[in-house]
Amino acid sequence: MVFDYSALPREFKRRYLPQRISFDWEGLNGIFEELKRRPLGSAAELERWLSDEAELDAYVYEQRAVRYFNSTRQTDNPEYTKAYEEYTEILEPRIKLANFELLKKYQSSRSRAQLPKQNYGLEDRRRQSAFSIFREANVNLEKDESTLSQQYFRTMAAMTVTYRGQERTLQQMSRFFEEPDRAVREEAWRLAGRRALADSDALDSIYTKLVALRDKIARNAGFDNYRDYIFVKKDRFDYAPRDCEEFHRGVEEAIVPLSRDIDRARAERMGVDVLQPWDMVVDPAGKPPLRPFEEISGLVSGAGKVLSKVDDELSSYYESMVRLELLDLESRKGKAPGGYQEELAEVRYPFIFMNATGKDDDVRTLLHESGHSFHTFLMRKVGVPFFNGNANMPMEFAEVASMSMEMITGDHYEGAFYSGNDAKRSNWKEFVDNVKLFAWVATIDAFQHWVYTHPVHTTDERARAWVSTFNRFCGLESFEGLESSRAYRWQRQLHLFEVPFYYIEYGIALTGALGIWSRYRNAPRDAIEAYKNALALGCARPLPELFEAAGVEWGFGPGALRRIAGDLRSAIKEYSE
Numbered sequence: 001m002v003f004d005y006s007a008l009p010r011e012f013k014r015r016y017l018p019q020r021i022s023f024d025w026e027g028l029n030g031i032f033e034e035l036k037r038r039p040l041g042s043a044a045e046l047e048r049w050l051s052d053e054a055e056l057d058a059y060v061y062e063q064r065a066v067r068y069f070n071s072t073r074q075t076d077n078p079e080y081t082k083a084y085e086e087y088t089e090i091l092e093p094r095i096k097l098a099n100f101e102l103l104k105k106y107q108s109s110r111s112r113a114q115l116p117k118q119n120y121g122l123e124d125r126r127r128q129s130a131f132s133i134f135r136e137a138n139v140n141l142e143k144d145e146s147t148l149s150q151q152y153f154r155t156m157a158a159m160t161v162t163y164r165g166q167e168r169t170l171q172q173m174s175r176f177f178e179e180p181d182r183a184v185r186e187e188a189w190r191l192a193g194r195r196a197l198a199d200s201d202a203l204d205s206i207y208t209k210l211v212a213l214r215d216k217i218a219r220n221a222g223f224d225n226y227r228d229y230i231f232v233k234k235d236r237f238d239y240a241p242r243d244c245e246e247f248h249r250g251v252e253e254a255i256v257p258l259s260r261d262i263d264r265a266r267a268e269r270m271g272v273d274v275l276q277p278w279d280m281v282v283d284p285a286g287k288p289p290l291r292p293f294e295e296i297s298g299l300v301s302g303a304g305k306v307l308s309k310v311d312d313e314l315s316s317y318y319e320s321m322v323r324l325e326l327l328d329l330e331s332r333k334g335k336a337p338g339g340y341q342e343e344l345a346e347v348r349y350p351f352i353f354m355n356a357t358g359k360d361d362d363v364r365t366l367l368h369e370s371g372h373s374f375h376t377f378l379m380r381k382v383g384v385p386f387f388n389g390n391a392n393m394p395m396e397f398a399e400v401a402s403m404s405m406e407m408i409t410g411d412h413y414e415g416a417f418y419s420g421n422d423a424k425r426s427n428w429k430e431f432v433d434n435v436k437l438f439a440w441v442a443t444i445d446a447f448q449h450w451v452y453t454h455p456v457h458t459t460d461e462r463a464r465a466w467v468s469t470f471n472r473f474c475g476l477e478s479f480e481g482l483e484s485s486r487a488y489r490w491q492r493q494l495h496l497f498e499v500p501f502y503y504i505e506y507g508i509a510l511t512g513a514l515g516i517w518s519r520y521r522n523a524p525r526d527a528i529e530a531y532k533n534a535l536a537l538g539c540a541r542p543l544p545e546l547f548e549a550a551g552v553e554w555g556f557g558p559g560a561l562r563r564i565a566g567d568l569r570s571a572i573k574e575y576s577e
């Protein structure tokens with residue numbers, strides 16, 4: 001099943017790149033060299049140069065994406081795996097170095113100052129920042145970092161258990177946590193927990209190496225610690241570590257009490273004195289899990305129905321994805337786990353990948369990824385070339401586009417996926433999940449702040465720091481007798497290994513998404529217009545302006561979280577049966 005996108009409409013013609021390029025170093029080197037040699041006298045020449053460079057970026061991004069699609073759609077085809085690995089191992093490091101040469105050229109160009117600020121100001125700041133922290137020595141350390149991350153993935157992928165006569169991954173085991181029978185849930189939970197613990201030393205050792213490596217990368221770049229380095233690396237111009245600490249405090253004060261009230265109600269409904277970790281995702285009234293569709297075609301048409309009630313333009317984008325076969329939704333053998341939306345940067349079409357099996361979560365995932373794809377469609381309207389594309393989009397706003405779509409669509413599930421009380425049940429779950437997500441984001445983020453500002457620590461000290469962070473934000477489930485499962489729970493959060501400090505973005509985005517949702521309920525037309533206008537800005541504006549354009553306030557401190565906790569509390573009450 002090779003991904004054939006040759007039939008997609010090509011509305012954005014190349015102005016600079018040759019029609020045929022071979023995607024290897026021979027093919028690319030000449031183009032990089034030409035850009036490097038070209039004189040940049042005037043602002044007009046610099047603008048043209050930036051636009052040509054953006055064309056090259058889009059080409060590389062698209063070629064990488066196609067290799068990635070193929071390798072995830074068919075992990076059992078060694079050719080696809082090889083093609084993607086060749087890109088990451090051989091081509092990508094060369095492209096990084098060549099890009100740095102172009103960055104140096106840009107930095108030393110005197111015409112920089114004459115570029116119009118409105119269009120180029122933020123991009124200029126991003127480049128300035130990337131230039132200031134680039135160290136050639138770190139390119140190799142980053143390669144070591146990705147080798148260690150792959151070790152993490154291999155260790156996790158090999159974690160299977162045999163349950164009811166079948167070998168299953170820990171992810172597959174999680175469906176048993178939704179079983180109404182408590183004994184089944186406990187058995188499944190304990191089995192998965194024991195298997196995870198068997199590798200805790202190996203994972204500890206991978207993480208220790210990663211922390212040391214990252215500390216070194218930061219010091220090479222002239223920083224005291226990796227936390228301060230990553231804030232610069234991730235272009236976090238609009239907030240600082242102390243704002244994250246305020247977010248943690250806000251979650252502790254406003255969200256954690258709500259989360260514990262939800263758990264108290266759950267225990268009462270379930271008729272248990274003490275909630276166990278295997279009691280947390282089952283339907284508290286003992287109902288079987290929601291089943292929104294039987295066949296994939298039901299998921300595709302259901303989402304179409306829902307979106308047609310939200311907005312004609314957005315709905316037409318979705319329908320064009322269906323028509324152009326840009327959705328790969330069903331779970332099948334050989335497919336990688338998870339879900340994502342990626343962009344084909346030259347043709348500027350999105351592609352959605354996921355593993356649907358007929359669960360309520362699948363509906364939310366498709367509508368979430370559709371929100372990302374609307375971003376890709378709406379960014380087609382952006383004129384300045386390097387502002388297009390997911391590559392530069394700050395995740396703090398990208399996730400607003402997707403998370404708000406998850407919630408906005410919830411009120412239209414009746415008739416498309418559910419009848420009777422089931423749409424309400426699905427929405428109740430969505431908003432309870434949002435409360436739990438805020439708490440989990442604070443946990444993961446606060447833990448990372450500790451880890452990287454205490455780069456020298458023993459594994460025992462780390463486990464203690466984790467447990468005290470966990471206890472600060474957790475619900476009411478008891479870990480009595482399960483202490484080691486709690487102490488190593490962080491090891492199952494892949495972000496800690498693969499994409500350090502990438503997590504607070506979900507918390508920030510959730511504040512914006514909830515703002516759009518609550519506006520949509522009062523004034524749906526206004527909310528959707530603002531949503532579309534904000535997405536169409538691409539990444540040319542700073543985060544506070546993107547939030548403002550979407551009609552929501554920028555801010556994720558204790559005050560904002562108190563207001564949000566109030567909204568969440570009433571939504572959960574409204575959707576309770």
Ligand SMILES: [Zn+2]
Nearest residue numbers: 368372399402
């Ligand atoms: Zn997302």
